[in-house]
Amino acid sequence: MPPAILIDELTKDYAIGFWRQRPYRALDRLSLDIESGEVFGFLGPNGAGKTTTLKLLMQLIFPTAGRAEILGRPVGDVAMRRRIGYLPENPSFYDYLTAEELMDYFGRLFGYAGADRRRRVAALLDRVGIDGASRRMQLRKFSKGMIQRVGIAQALLNDPEVVFLDEPMSGLDPIGRREVRSLILDLRDQGRTIVFSSHILADAEALCSRVAVIAGGQLAAEGRLTDILAFQIRGWELVVAELQPSALERIAPMIERSTEIAPHRYALEITLDHPPERIVTELAAAGATIVSLNPVRDTLEDFFVQQVAAVGQGARTTGAGDERRRARD
Ligand SMILES: Nc1ncnc2c1ncn2[C@@H]1O[C@H](COP(=O)(O)OP(=O)(O)OP(=O)(O)O)[C@@H](O)[C@H]1O
Numbered sequence: 001m002p003p004a005i006l007i008d009e010l011t012k013d014y015a016i017g018f019w020r021q022r023p024y025r026a027l028d029r030l031s032l033d034i035e036s037g038e039v040f041g042f043l044g045p046n047g048a049g050k051t052t053t054l055k056l057l058m059q060l061i062f063p064t065a066g067r068a069e070i071l072g073r074p075v076g077d078v079a080m081r082r083r084i085g086y087l088p089e090n091p092s093f094y095d096y097l098t099a100e101e102l103m104d105y106f107g108r109l110f111g112y113a114g115a116d117r118r119r120r121v122a123a124l125l126d127r128v129g130i131d132g133a134s135r136r137m138q139l140r141k142f143s144k145g146m147i148q149r150v151g152i153a154q155a156l157l158n159d160p161e162v163v164f165l166d167e168p169m170s171g172l173d174p175i176g177r178r179e180v181r182s183l184i185l186d187l188r189d190q191g192r193t194i195v196f197s198s199h200i201l202a203d204a205e206a207l208c209s210r211v212a213v214i215a216g217g218q219l220a221a222e223g224r225l226t227d228i229l230a231f232q233i234r235g236w237e238l239v240v241a242e243l244q245p246s247a248l249e250r251i252a253p254m255i256e257r258s259t260e261i262a263p264h265r266y267a268l269e270i271t272l273d274h275p276p277e278r279i280v281t282e283l284a285a286a287g288a289t290i291v292s293l294n295p296v297r298d299t300l301e302d303f304f305v306q307q308v309a310a311v312g313q314g315a316r317t318t319g320a321g322d323e324r325r326r327a328r329d
């Protein structure tokens, strides 16, 4: 089975400047495979190239180089496009339609007949929490979070096999975020593929089977979240009580840092050079009580910051990526 989404060396240069136009590389040879049934997080800071990638997949813009396939078909394939859904970054709809009218309009575009269309619209507006009264309100009176909910509902109207959501949590309050998270997991349980972009790492941690981190238009990392984090274990933190000064002195050469939390109670930082088992055994033999032993790993947040720093956030013109890559190698 082909991957649900195949991205091969996708590159996008925008022309910037007014009098003297020059190319600006927003996306630099991005390659990715996204399997069917995955919840895939597309992570990166502002300006990383997330929206550019999704717009290229939707053919709202066209690539400078490279190609992409969705459901085994080139991105331009019309029959394939009936099987996908898309929430744009800042959805903007006809202001004077109500939520119900807008959804009905999209339902007509997809060719759904009367009763089926009304049933679909009602079920989806229910699902995204747009209730009776607000369904009949003009969209110009909607808050940002309510518009976002309608945007998500329209992305699901055609029962898509693959759903692309550009910042789905944007503008939502904590309850809204939780609802959208649960909606995404429901979609996954129904066997759909979900690709969403975000710079909110907690959302990715709560939802994704796999992520790609992009920064400066380039792929900085890709993989299962657990694998990426496991790779990042930096050492151990050991909390001990009843620790006598003589025992602390004995293990001092194996300890990176010790912090006294309370009398005879310490937090000890151990680097990866020293197996924590040995230190624990020594301390236990000296009569100390082991309170906890935890791996110290980078959070996704730390990882993110490191990747962004590594790739750099300077002005990008075509070829800047090559220079950066050469500098890194
Ligand atoms: N039409 C355009 N013309 C010129 N540059 C553009 C255009 N659209 C986007 N860019 C630039 O391309 C880069 C990538 O933008 P993109 O919108 O893909 O970022 P993003 O990762 O979605 O960021 P955010 O998290 O802020 O939504 C940015 O530096 C942006 O300024």
Ligand SMILES: [Mg+2]
Pocket (backbone or CB within 6 Å): 050, 051, 052, 089, 166
């Ligand atoms: Mg964006």
